Amino acid sequence: MATPIDLHEVAERELEDQARYPWRIKACGSTACQSAGAGASISTLESEVVAVGLSDSVRVMSTGCMGLCSRGPLVRVLRRGGEETMYQSVDRDVAVDIVGAVAGRGEVADANRIDRHIPFFTRQHRVVLANAGIIDPDRLASAVAHGAYSALEKAITTMTPDQVVEAIKASGLRGRGGAGYPVGAKWSLLAGASSDQKYVIANGDEGDPGAYMDRTVMEDDPHRVIEGLAIAAYATGATRGYIYVRAEYPKAVERLDRAIRAARRSRLLGRKVLGSDFDFEVQVRIGAGAFVCGEETALIASIEGRRGNPRLRPPYPTESGLFGMPSMINNVETLANIPAIVSKGANWFSSIGTDRSTGTKVFALAGDLTNTGLIEVPMGISLREIVEDMGGGVPDGKVFKAAQTGGPSGGCIPTQFMDTSVDYESLRELGSIMGSGGLIVMDEDTSMPEVARFFMEFCMDESCGKCVPCRAGTVQLHGLLDRICSGEGRPGDLGLLEELCTVVRETSLCGLGQSAPNPVVSTLHYFRDEYESLLQEAAHA
Amino acid sequence: MAEALHPSGDDRFAVLDKHLKRTHHAQDQLIETLHVAQEVFGYLSDDILMYVARALLLPPSMVLGVATFYHLFNFEAQGEHACSVCTGTACFVKGADAIVAAVRDGYAVAPGATSEDGFLTLRTARCLGSCGLAPVVVIDGNVAGHQDARSTLELIRAQARIPEEVN
Numbered sequence: 084m085a086t087p088i089d090l091h092e093v094a095e096r097e098l099e100d101q102a103r104y105p106w107r108i109k110a111c112g113s114t115a116c117q118s119a120g121a122g123a124s125i126s127t128l129e130s131e132v133v134a135v136g137l138s139d140s141v142r143v144m145s146t147g148c149m150g151l152c153s154r155g156p157l158v159r160v161l162r163r164g165g166e167e168t169m170y171q172s173v174d175r176d177v178a179v180d181i182v183g184a185v186a187g188r189g190e191v192a193d194a195n196r197i198d199r200h201i202p203f204f205t206r207q208h209r210v211v212l213a214n215a216g217i218i219d220p221d222r223l224a225s226a227v228a229h230g231a232y233s234a235l236e237k238a239i240t241t242m243t244p245d246q247v248v249e250a251i252k253a254s255g256l257r258g259r260g261g262a263g264y265p266v267g268a269k270w271s272l273l274a275g276a277s278s279d280q281k282y283v284i285a286n287g288d289e290g291d292p293g294a295y296m297d298r299t300v301m302e303d304d305p306h307r308v309i310e311g312l313a314i315a316a317y318a319t320g321a322t323r324g325y326i327y328v329r330a331e332y333p334k335a336v337e338r339l340d341r342a343i344r345a346a347r348r349s350r351l352l353g354r355k356v357l358g359s360d361f362d363f364e365v366q367v368r369i370g371a372g373a374f375v376c377g378e379e380t381a382l383i384a385s386i387e388g389r390r391g392n393p394r395l396r397p398p399y400p401t402e403s404g405l406f407g408m409p410s411m412i413n414n415v416e417t418l419a420n421i422p423a424i425v426s427k428g429a430n431w432f433s434s435i436g437t438d439r440s441t442g443t444k445v446f447a448l449a450g451d452l453t454n455t456g457l458i459e460v461p462m463g464i465s466l467r468e469i470v471e472d473m474g475g476g477v478p479d480g481k482v483f484k485a486a487q488t489g490g491p492s493g494g495c496i497p498t499q500f501m502d503t504s505v506d507y508e509s510l511r512e513l514g515s516i517m518g519s520g521g522l523i524v525m526d527e528d529t530s531m532p533e534v535a536r537f538f539m540e541f542c543m544d545e546s547c548g549k550c551v552p553c554r555a556g557t558v559q560l561h562g563l564l565d566r567i568c569s570g571e572g573r574p575g576d577l578g579l580l581e582e583l584c585t586v587v588r589e590t591s592l593c594g595l596g597q598s599a600p601n602p603v604v605s606t607l608h609y610f611r612d613e614y615e616s617l618l619q620e621a622a623h624a
Numbered sequence: 625m626a627e628a629l630h631p632s633g634d635d636r637f638a639v640l641d642k643h644l645k646r647t648h649h650a651q652d653q654l655i656e657t658l659h660v661a662q663e664v665f666g667y668l669s670d671d672i673l674m675y676v677a678r679a680l681l682l683p684p685s686m687v688l689g690v691a692t693f694y695h696l697f698n699f700e701a702q703g704e705h706a707c708s709v710c711t712g713t714a715c716f717v718k719g720a721d722a723i724v725a726a727v728r729d730g731y732a733v734a735p736g737a738t739s740e741d742g743f744l745t746l747r748t749a750r751c752l753g754s755c756g757l758a759p760v761v762v763i764d765g766n767v768a769g770h771q772d773a774r775s776t777l778e779l780i781r782a783q784a785r786i787p788e789e790v791n
């Protein structure tokens with residue numbers, strides 16, 4: 084058996100190695116920048132460094148997401164001793180200029196420089212994304228140099244499992260998968276279950292069709308997810324873990340697999356983790372394109388190789404879950420918060436955010452916004468700060484109409500509530516939910532009934548068909564919305580819509596059906612006039 | 625497809641068999657096994673489904689039931705080229721519908737289907753994780769952002785190396 088890794092030594096060696104290069108060029112190699120042409124600019128950076136004879140003093144590396152996706156490809160240049168510059172829209176020519184500037188010949192055009200003092204960056208508080216865009220996700224040493232696995236080591240060597248559970252409870256961390264269930268309470272349930280075999284599962288299904296927070300964490304900092312899961316296992320007495328990733332994220336699967344192998348080789352996973360008595364094995368499992376598999380009981384069925392039909396709870400997975408054994412499912416972002424809580428303490432964590440919503444939340448900002456991309460903000464920030472300050476407002480002189488959170492299970496927040504604090508309770512009061520982190524801004528040109536129809540079509544397609552209210556109800560609701568949107572609505576349709584929403588919400592078996600009416604109810608509440616004018620037009624046609 | 629019953633006659637079965645062996649023919653690996661089978665054969669024919677059922681000692685009805693539950697499995701041969709249009713929320717807000725309609729009409733192919741001449745498969749996808757570049761399309765694996773109906777049709781032509789005037 085290999086000797087366990089000496090984390091301090093590895094970190095030190097890696098940092099020394101990095102310090103050998105006076106310059107480091109970090110290029111974002113994530114999906115968004117790739118589709119903007121990052122592949123070509125990265126190879127140009129590499130060949131230029133060789134061409135100008137700077138291979139010994141400049142190191143080019145590819146990292147994960149730097150956040151400001153709408154301005155990609157993004158590149159950061161770091162000079163030993165501090166100074167850092169960030170560049171946007173880096174095509175081949177700009178890449179040549181960047182290397183030229185490093186070599187002391189010429190400059191990069193101002194239009195390609197990004198001011199790091201804009202609110203998009205300064206208002207962020209990075210905990211989950213602390214290493215995204217900074218480390219090389221394919222190298223364990225690079226992650227370790229930035230603190231990876233030091234929390235696991237601390238937990239195993241200095242804390243009892245109970246103390247870990249207590250720390251998570253005290254932090255106030257709530258589930259980031261959507262519902263906001265207190266994480267420590269769930270961990271206690273699994274810790275209290277007596278069984279020879281228990282499982283911990285990371286939910287990386289990320290079903291919200293307009294969001295990519297979990298994907299970014301899995302791709303850009305896979306060790307953080309693995310470490311969080313390992314700490315969860317240590318705290319609850321589980322010895323096996325699964326990371327369930329949607330099949331649409333092949334890169335996340337590849338990175339996680341590689342990270343697991345590297346961690347196992349260094350005895351951070353496997354038998355006798357870090358030389359202790361704690362054993363923990365992890366496996367990645369791949370979905371196959373079914374939104375409902377993000378629901379925990381469906382996810383369990385899918386890991387077992389079955390159809391992903393949800394089942395009634397209780398029994399909850401912590402009593403009877405995977406293969407009939409006590410199991411616990413946590414969202415990827417939830418788990419990615421764990422190492423920082425263990426390292427820096429519950430008090431540090433709960434000092435971020437609000438009383439009842441502690442810590443940060445990662446959002447995927449998209450839609451009609453100047454700056455779109457990925458941000459991590461403290462809970463309690465106002466929607467206005469996110470949309471206007473960080474997002475740079477609605478472009479092209481258009482007017483903001485609504486922000487949508489929670490995807491197909493969520494709702495809209497109209498302009499009069501822009502100053503609402505972004506936390507679990509406040510969003511719920513407005514008829515939306517925190518959701519997993521999709522935040523889509525819509526301008527005045529967006530038709531809200533069409534938005535409702537869009538989400539209902541999604542739910543209709545994704546209904547697993549197990550229970551009638553959801554299977555038939557989503558079809559009915561979609562039919563009604565379609566009729567209204569195509570200008571063929573009839574008087575009384577809105578009443579019918581509301582009635583159906585209530586039935587589907589109250590009688591569906593799982594969260595998919597129960598929350599499918601939310602986008603309709605929310606748009607009807609705030610934008611009823613749009614529905615009414617469609618009906619009026621139909622009446623006059 | 626008679627060779628499906630004779631693993632030795634088709635190299636592709638060797639890949640599938642290797643996966644089966646690596647996962648110890650575990651029944652809970654059914655979904656992974658179907659992924660591998662689809663990757664090597666392009667789609668899941670009845671013969672392949674039967675082969676998987678036998679290899680995992682599962683009733684064929686269960687294998688079919690699982691395969692049809694998940695959207696990513698195909699049961700028909702795929703086109704020479706594939707165009708996936710993201711219809712996630714961000715791309716929807718930015719007009720993905722018009723792109724789907726243009727490709728549908730341009731190639732007489734319904735979303736999820738393959739054109740009759742086997743040239744193009746049109747798919748819709750749920751968020752490709754590039755929402756900042758919405759609307760996003762993927763042509764034969766290449767992701768392209770900020771697309772509209774015209775540029776997407778152009779991309780398909782470029783990918784298939786069809787001169788503009790032919791189409």
Ligand SMILES: Cc1cc2nc3c(=O)[nH]c(=O)nc-3n(C[C@H](O)[C@H](O)[C@H](O)COP(=O)(O)O)c2cc1C
Nearest residue numbers: 258259260286289290377378379413414417594595
């Ligand atoms: C239809 C449906 C889809 C869901 N999709 C996801 C998902 O993609 N990712 C996720 O983490 N949780 C999802 N959930 C919530 C999970 O069931 C579960 O509550 C969550 O993973 C628990 O983790 P947390 O407590 O850390 O949030 C979904 C729930 C429902 C009803």
Ligand code: SF4
Nearest residue numbers: 547549550553593596
């Ligand atoms: S509510 Fe919908 S998704 Fe959930 S079990 Fe019923 S049919 Fe399936």
Ligand code: FES
Nearest residue numbers: 710712715752755
């Ligand atoms: S919604 Fe299309 S890439 Fe996210």
